[in-house]
Amino acid sequence: MGAAAGRTAILSKASPTQRTLALLKKQGAIAQVVERWNSHARVRHDLFGIIDVLAIRDGRYVGIQACAGASFSARDAKIRASEHYAAILEAGGLELWAWRQVWGHDARGARRRLWKPKIKIYGSEDQQRKASE
Helix, strand or coil, X not given: CCHHHHHHHXXXXXXHHHHHHHXXXXXXXXXXXXXXXXXXXXXXXXXXXXXXXXXXXXXXEEEEXXXXXXXXXXXXXXXXXXXXXXXXXXXXXXXEEEEEEEEEECCCXXXXXXXXXXXXXXXXXXXXXXXXX
């Protein structure tokens, strides 16, 4: 198995946060996981209750909530209900990345299911976009 095939196998079983970090790195961004694990309560705590990954992209800070595709609506509601929502938007940016499998073509042109994020960018327009690779 080659190096590229090894990375594909790892990302196929990766968490949404790991997939987000890998794509941000591929895009040239600086990124760090900012959620923490509370071993006593056995629960994860997001930064400000809504941010899993903090990235610096295009000279701006961007807070990213990463989740599975089925959790998109619930995470969107959680973000909008946050008391820190307006302050985070003012300080940088906020995005929701919901990972799901879609049919596509790999590097060799073979048709197969690939992991792609549905990305919602919060701001004045609250627009949505899909990541292009």
